[in-house]
Amino acid sequence: MLKTLDLNGKRALITGAGGGIGRAIALRLAESGMKLALSGRDAGKLMRTAALTGRPLDMLVLPADLTTQKGVDDVMHILEGHFKGLDVLVNNAGMALSKPFEETPIEAYDRIMAINARTPFILCQRCLPLLRKSECPTIINIGSVVSHKGYALQSAYAASKHALLGMSKALAKEVAPEGIRVHVISPGGVFTDMVRIARPDLTEEGMIVPEEIAELAAFLIEHRHCGVIDEIQIHRTGKEPFL
Numbered sequence: 001m002l003k004t005l006d007l008n009g010k011r012a013l014i015t016g017a018g019g020g021i022g023r024a025i026a027l028r029l030a031e032s033g034m035k036l037a038l039s040g041r042d043a044g045k046l047m048r049t050a051a052l053t054g055r056p057l058d059m060l061v062l063p064a065d066l067t068t069q070k071g072v073d074d075v076m077h078i079l080e081g082h083f084k085g086l087d088v089l090v091n092n093a094g095m096a097l098s099k100p101f102e103e104t105p106i107e108a109y110d111r112i113m114a115i116n117a118r119t120p121f122i123l124c125q126r127c128l129p130l131l132r133k134s135e136c137p138t139i140i141n142i143g144s145v146v147s148h149k150g151y152a153l154q155s156a157y158a159a160s161k162h163a164l165l166g167m168s169k170a171l172a173k174e175v176a177p178e179g180i181r182v183h184v185i186s187p188g189g190v191f192t193d194m195v196r197i198a199r200p201d202l203t204e205e206g207m208i209v210p211e212e213i214a215e216l217a218a219f220l221i222e223h224r225h226c227g228v229i230d231e232i233q234i235h236r237t238g239k240e241p242f243l
């Protein structure tokens, strides 16, 4: 029989919580009674997520550009002041880019590496001291099928998601002895704004919905006693290439 952790009152920081997968994770964890720090660039979208949880007073809305030092400092400062600790970090904020290799501007490469790989690295570093004080410390990084595969027109995105996976694997080994779990969820195409913009030819039919990713995230957080799971991949066939 699987032992399920009671998440009521536990605290999570979720990046990219203003829509798509991040919002779905926020709503699912809020349902389990967690207190959430919701970060992303757009304050209005974050406030909407907080309202949708039905418990906006338990939610911290932390708008910030997480690729900047100031953005990360502001988020961490308010988080530490209000939550006095952290149980779960979900690195979900990210961007996609679909461009031929030779036409990918280096500025665009730098931008995508910054939010998809560098920011999660920094947030893991900054959150570890808080997570160490938790009874159930968990980090979930949202990778992609592109953490494992390479598709034409996605060299910068693939580089960033491979980097995220590599960092997560090494970190998972490093902190496992302290009881800190590090997981990567690698989705195929999920029907969010990212896909609607990058692949306007696709419809929702047959695609993953954000709530499925949220369910996986909740499972990983709630089940600490069923063995170490480094990574979950969830793909649907037939609609490649994906993000």
Ligand SMILES: NC(=O)c1ccc[n+]([C@@H]2O[C@H](COP(=O)([O-])OP(=O)(O)OC[C@H]3O[C@@H](n4cnc5c(N)ncnc54)[C@H](OP(=O)(O)O)[C@@H]3O)[C@@H](O)[C@H]2O)c1
Pocket (backbone or CB within 6 Å): 015, 016, 017, 018, 019, 020, 021, 022, 039, 040, 041, 042, 043, 045, 064, 065, 066, 067, 092, 093, 094, 095, 096, 115, 142, 143, 144, 145, 186, 187, 188, 189, 190, 191, 192, 193, 194, 195, 242, 243
């Ligand atoms: N959709 C898919 O098919 C798919 C597949 C595999 C993996 N993923 C990954 O899943 C994650 C979520 O994507 P999604 O599909 O839910 O897309 P989305 O709706 O576009 O969400 C991306 C989120 O990242 C935030 N973000 C982007 N740049 C940021 C920055 N500099 N600072 C702070 N926040 C920033 C955005 O915030 P604002 O809206 O406030 O700008 C947005 O909330 C991403 O890491 C993506 O790579 C998606």
